[in-house]
Amino acid sequence: MSSAFDLRGFDAVFYKEIRQIARSPAAFLLTVALPMIQMLLLGYAINTTVEHVPAAIFFGDRGSGARAFAEAIEGSRTFDVVVVAASRAALHEAVTAGRARVAFDIPENFTADVIAGHRPAIGVLVDGSDSAIAQVAYGAAGAFAGIALRDVTTVRPPAFEVRPLVLFNPSMRSADFFVPGLIGLVMQNITVLLTSLAIVGEREKGTLEQLLVTPIGAAGLMLGKLIPYAIVAGFDFTSLLLVMRFVFGVPIAGSVPLLMALSSGFLLTALGLGLLISTIARSQMEASLLSIFILLPSVLLSGTIFERSLMPPVMQAVSYVIPLSYYVEILRGIVLRGAGLPELWPFAVPLFAYGLAIFATASVRFARSTR
Numbered sequence: 001m002s003s004a005f006d007l008r009g010f011d012a013v014f015y016k017e018i019r020q021i022a023r024s025p026a027a028f029l030l031t032v033a034l035p036m037i038q039m040l041l042l043g044y045a046i047n048t049t050v051e052h053v054p055a056a057i058f059f060g061d062r063g064s065g066a067r068a069f070a071e072a073i074e075g076s077r078t079f080d081v082v083v084v085a086a087s088r089a090a091l092h093e094a095v096t097a098g099r100a101r102v103a104f105d106i107p108e109n110f111t112a113d114v115i116a117g118h119r120p121a122i123g124v125l126v127d128g129s130d131s132a133i134a135q136v137a138y139g140a141a142g143a144f145a146g147i148a149l150r151d152v153t154t155v156r157p158p159a160f161e162v163r164p165l166v167l168f169n170p171s172m173r174s175a176d177f178f179v180p181g182l183i184g185l186v187m188q189n190i191t192v193l194l195t196s197l198a199i200v201g202e203r204e205k206g207t208l209e210q211l212l213v214t215p216i217g218a219a220g221l222m223l224g225k226l227i228p229y230a231i232v233a234g235f236d237f238t239s240l241l242l243v244m245r246f247v248f249g250v251p252i253a254g255s256v257p258l259l260m261a262l263s264s265g266f267l268l269t270a271l272g273l274g275l276l277i278s279t280i281a282r283s284q285m286e287a288s289l290l291s292i293f294i295l296l297p298s299v300l301l302s303g304t305i306f307e308r309s310l311m312p313p314v315m316q317a318v319s320y321v322i323p324l325s326y327y328v329e330i331l332r333g334i335v336l337r338g339a340g341l342p343e344l345w346p347f348a349v350p351l352f353a354y355g356l357a358i359f360a361t362a363s364v365r366f367a368r369s370t371r
Contacts, residue, residue: 053102095167120160129177133309191273253338254334265348
């Protein structure tokens with residue numbers, strides 16, 4: 001009679017499992033590396049302190065009062081002036097394009113009005129796309145009305161007014177920030193995982209080799225496997241847009257055709273990643289682990305959940321090699337800010353370049369694996 005405490009055969013089973021793990025070095029490496037990578041990414045990416053928010057400034061006045069105000073902004077830990085706009089139109093465009101999250105408009109004759117005690121008003125445009133940053137920026141911008149403009153006036157603060165205006169998401173709803181980014185994340189996960197598992201599954205079952213001995217060419221086989229998933233991804237994308245609009249109540253401020261066109265670049269990238277994984281993984285388990293390996297930095301560093309401008313410079317640099325980072329900027333730019341191609345081309349060009357490079361590399365590897 002067998003017993004739950006019968007340890008006969010333990011050594012044989014233990015040896016068998018060790019051999020099984022050793023035969024899959026990729027899976028072993030991922031299971032060892034993933035916890036360390038998770039710790040590093042979570043530790044660096046999660047930053048709830050809103051500091052160094054990218055800001056733009058327009059100098060309608062170049063007097064000492066305007067310079068003193070700009071120095072006060074630069075001296076704070078809340079804002080970093082990254083754009084000095086040549087006009088008010090350029091100032092607004094910097095916020096629309098996502099280069100600045102807050103913009104300061106110093107009016108003409110600001111210094112003279114401060115000295116005369118007229119309390120001029122400084123306009124502040126706040127990007128409401130990210131509600132967490134917008135709330136902090138809104139409050140911090142208003143607090144600047146209390147600063148003293150030294151060597152400019154003897155009038156006690158407030159010597160001027162600050163008039164913040166929240167753009168794009170006046171109610172500062174968190175759903176308006178998260179939901180567009182989630183579309184990109186969901187699209188990547190579904191496309192990469194399904195594509196890689198479908199091809200690896202064919203290899204595991206031995207049906208891929210059967211297809212290779214038929215007159216089907218490598219290109220025909222590859223496109224025949226990928227195009228159905230591209231159609232499924234297009235259907236999913238349309239469904240997600242409808243859910244965003246009618247369930248979460250997030251309107252699309254920009255051009256839907258432009259959004260569709262630029263999304264094709266990200267679809268190319270996702271299909272290429274799935275194909276690339278299928279040429280590396282030898283089993284569906286390895287394909288799943290590699291998909292998770294790609295998912296983790298995409299979630300934490302792309303700006304989908306955590307604002308990239310608040311991350312350490314090293315993490316910001318790493319985020320530029322993640323295609324989803326560019327697609328999230330495109331999604332939020334079109335959906336929330338109504339941005340067009342002139343504002344979005346700095347994100348669209350790298351996205352398509354990544355897509356073509358990844359897809360070309362995966363195609364070459366796939367063709368070689370079928371020889």
